[in-house]
Amino acid sequence: MNYAVIMAGGKGTRFWPISTPQRPKQLLSLFDGETMIEATMKRVESLIPLQNQRIVTISEQVALIQQHVAKLEDSNFIIEPFAKNTAPCIGLAAVTLMKQDPDALMVVLPADHQIDDVKQFQEVLQRAISVVEQRDAIVTIGIKPTRPETGYGYIQFEREEVNGGIHRVVTFAEKPNRDTAIRFLESGEFLWNSGIFVWSARRIVSEIEDYLPELYAALMEMMAASGTEEAEERIRRAYQSVKPISIDYGVMEHTPNAYVVPGPFGWSDVGSWDEIYRLSEKNEDQNVLRGRVFTIDTHDSYVVSELEMPVAVIGMSGVIVVQTEEGILVCPRNRDQDVREMAEKVQKSRQQNGKRQ
Amino acid sequence: MNYAVIMAGGKGTRFWPISTPQRPKQLLSLFDGETMIEATMKRVESLIPLQNQRIVTISEQVALIQQHVAKLEDSNFIIEPFAKNTAPCIGLAAVTLMKQDPDALMVVLPADHQIDDVKQFQEVLQRAISVVEQRDAIVTIGIKPTRPETGYGYIQFEREEVNGGIHRVVTFAEKPNRDTAIRFLESGEFLWNSGIFVWSARRIVSEIEDYLPELYAALMEMMAASGTEEAEERIRRAYQSVKPISIDYGVMEHTPNAYVVPGPFGWSDVGSWDEIYRLSEKNEDQNVLRGRVFTIDTHDSYVVSELEMPVAVIGMSGVIVVQTEEGILVCPRNRDQDVREMAEKVQKSRQQNGKRQ
Numbered sequence: 001m002n003y004a005v006i007m008a009g010g011k012g013t014r015f016w017p018i019s020t021p022q023r024p025k026q027l028l029s030l031f032d033g034e035t036m037i038e039a040t041m042k043r044v045e046s047l048i049p050l051q052n053q054r055i056v057t058i059s060e061q062v063a064l065i066q067q068h069v070a071k072l073e074d075s076n077f078i079i080e081p082f083a084k085n086t087a088p089c090i091g092l093a094a095v096t097l098m099k100q101d102p103d104a105l106m107v108v109l110p111a112d113h114q115i116d117d118v119k120q121f122q123e124v125l126q127r128a129i130s131v132v133e134q135r136d137a138i139v140t141i142g143i144k145p146t147r148p149e150t151g152y153g154y155i156q157f158e159r160e161e162v163n164g165g166i167h168r169v170v171t172f173a174e175k176p177n178r179d180t181a182i183r184f185l186e187s188g189e190f191l192w193n194s195g196i197f198v199w200s201a202r203r204i205v206s207e208i209e210d211y212l213p214e215l216y217a218a219l220m221e222m223m224a225a226s227g228t229e230e231a232e233e234r235i236r237r238a239y240q241s242v243k244p245i246s247i248d249y250g251v252m253e254h255t256p257n258a259y260v261v262p263g264p265f266g267w268s269d270v271g272s273w274d275e276i277y278r279l280s281e282k283n284e285d286q287n288v289l290r291g292r293v294f295t296i297d298t299h300d301s302y303v304v305s306e307l308e309m310p311v312a313v314i315g316m317s318g319v320i321v322v323q324t325e326e327g328i329l330v331c332p333r334n335r336d337q338d339v340r341e342m343a344e345k346v347q348k349s350r351q352q353n354g355k356r357q
Numbered sequence: 358m359n360y361a362v363i364m365a366g367g368k369g370t371r372f373w374p375i376s377t378p379q380r381p382k383q384l385l386s387l388f389d390g391e392t393m394i395e396a397t398m399k400r401v402e403s404l405i406p407l408q409n410q411r412i413v414t415i416s417e418q419v420a421l422i423q424q425h426v427a428k429l430e431d432s433n434f435i436i437e438p439f440a441k442n443t444a445p446c447i448g449l450a451a452v453t454l455m456k457q458d459p460d461a462l463m464v465v466l467p468a469d470h471q472i473d474d475v476k477q478f479q480e481v482l483q484r485a486i487s488v489v490e491q492r493d494a495i496v497t498i499g500i501k502p503t504r505p506e507t508g509y510g511y512i513q514f515e516r517e518e519v520n521g522g523i524h525r526v527v528t529f530a531e532k533p534n535r536d537t538a539i540r541f542l543e544s545g546e547f548l549w550n551s552g553i554f555v556w557s558a559r560r561i562v563s564e565i566e567d568y569l570p571e572l573y574a575a576l577m578e579m580m581a582a583s584g585t586e587e588a589e590e591r592i593r594r595a596y597q598s599v600k601p602i603s604i605d606y607g608v609m610e611h612t613p614n615a616y617v618v619p620g621p622f623g624w625s626d627v628g629s630w631d632e633i634y635r636l637s638e639k640n641e642d643q644n645v646l647r648g649r650v651f652t653i654d655t656h657d658s659y660v661v662s663e664l665e666m667p668v669a670v671i672g673m674s675g676v677i678v679v680q681t682e683e684g685i686l687v688c689p690r691n692r693d694q695d696v697r698e699m700a701e702k703v704q705k706s707r708q709q710n711g712k713r714q
């Protein structure tokens with residue numbers, strides 16, 4: 001059977017003050033009313049029904065996610081004892097699914113990405129599923145780049161098709177600098193790394209055994225412990241020892257069995273305020289304005305208030321001004337990479353204040 | 358006897374969101390804990406004791422001012438039925454004082470200006486008082502300009518002294534453009550118009566009779582009505598008919614009896630956010646930071662929060678970010694002249710919201 005494995009581990013300091021530990025990015029409704037995790041689930045529902053969808057997250061997040069997505073049952077969750085990056089998360093999902101269904105096929109999806117053309121996305125995903133069904137491969141979806149983006153990882157592929165629209169992966173490339181990104185774009189041989197994967201549970205566990213033996217051992221210990229009296233404690237301990245590593249570093253860069261299906265649907269990892277601005281509908285001044293906000297002579301800006309208190313912006317261009325109960329952020333769009341540092345600064349001060357009181 | 362007449366009519370839209378109709382500029386503590394009106398009163402207290410100080414304001418402001426300045430009694434107030442600019446305000450104060458003390462000498466002071474060197478200010482004021490006592494003149498204090506300011510009115514004076522440090526006024530000049538302001542500064546013949554005046558009550562009433570006969574008639578009607586049964590109604594009606602006009606336009610520009618005493622003390626009318634920034638003490642990044650504010654790579658900025666909610670500013674230079682219960686203002690320092698328009702925009706929307714509810 002086919003399963004969706006939705007990774008919902010985001011901590012969301014990049015979107016302070018809208019996102020917080022209590023409200024990570026996947027639970028935000030950044031575009032059209034729906035939270036990102038709901039949109040992710042709905043997007044694959046025609047291929048994988050809800051009862052076969054699994055959300056992998058830490059236990060603290062389960063109640064929060066259920067608050068936002070009412071239809072979810074406990075059986076829709078796979079609980080990680082700790083957030084440990086994607087390889088442990090995917091490994092845990094794989095061994096958990098295999099226990100229920102040794103032939104489980106997994107579609108791995110980040111919970112907080114944005115896709116423009118859902119129909120095309122579903123077609124590409126169906127093609128990837130077919131490849132996995134036919135040749136038990138490790139398949140990832142690569143996005144046709146539309147600009148020399150320096151914020152994404154890239155996948156280089158062999159020009160020659162293996163099958164209709166399927167290519168062997170040559171290599172995974174880290175976030176490039178601007179010149180390299182331009183070269184990647186011009187070569188026509190590179191795709192953006194979407195973090196969407198399709199494989200059988202058995203196959204990815206076998207790859208983990210080959211390339212991440214310590215993680216494999218921990219996963220086996222967790223499976224062995226499951227159902228015993230000390231299950232909780234043993235599972236915790238096993239997972240605690242696991243090194244946080246991404247599936248890209250841990251497996252994809254090493255395996256010779258990786259294939260990629262290029263996806264021409266619009267995609268974004270929605271990784272920054274500037275990206276949210278880019279993806280949002282703008283008014284005639286190229287502003288995105290939401291809530292009780294007022295502007296005079298302001299352009300190319302993202303101004304959002306979640307409170308009754310008005311936000312007034314005069315004579316600014318290309319800025320982000322966001323007000324929530326958590327606080328107010330004022331930041332040029334091209335400085336949005338500093339938001340994480342600011343969020344940590346504010347949270348640290350809050351903790352210190354808390355201690356003093 | 359000598360009296361201080363403190364004009365406290367400010368509406369304060371220029372300092373939105375800190376100032377509001379309920380909290381005009383004279384009631385703000387912009388610099389050091391004291392409200393501007395308190396500082397104004399204290400500054401002249403050694404020359405004019407509290408019981409001889411009069412605050413001229415509309416009745417709605419009396420309770421508000423008393424809230425902030427506890428020591429004030431009802432006898433310290435002269436109530437204007439409406440705010441009508443400085444000539445009616447000063448005329449009303451003059452006729453009111455004359456009734457108590459026909460020989461009253463008035464020192465007229467705006468309630469919301471900032472003075473750096475209080476001792477020097479007191480010396481200059483004492484000199485002006487002496488001149489009025491000796492020759493019953495119309496005397497104003499002019500500030501030695503330190504920059505080609507385009508936001509102030511100017512006073513041209515005769516180079517030759519009439520007396521120690523006293524000059525005849527040649528003319529009053531409106532706010533100049535930049536080139537004219539530079540010419541004024543270079544000529545050495547111009548002073549900033551501080552709005553501080555010294556004269557006998559009798560004398561200014563006589564000047565008003567000459568140059569503003571309608572205002573004079575209204576003031577006489579008000580005095581006649583005072584104490585009668587229909588006093589309140591007659592006084593209101595008389596004052597309502599009065600044209601709002603400044604004492605500069607109405608009297609100073611016409612009278613041949615105007616003298617000016619140059620004041621070398623630092624002075625500001627604190628007319629804009631940028632001016633408040635200029636007058637405030639800055640940290641090593643040339644920032645003025647107050648309240649729960651956080652900055653990364655931010656310079657030359659004024660960031661103030663009155664609320665618990667943190668204000669976080671990243672990568673900005675020369676901006677004003679102010680948060681109060683009224684709202685949040687984000688504005689480059691050199692666009693502060695648009696704050697009034699913004700305040701009106703926000704207030705209008707609030708009224709419309711109010712009506713809809």
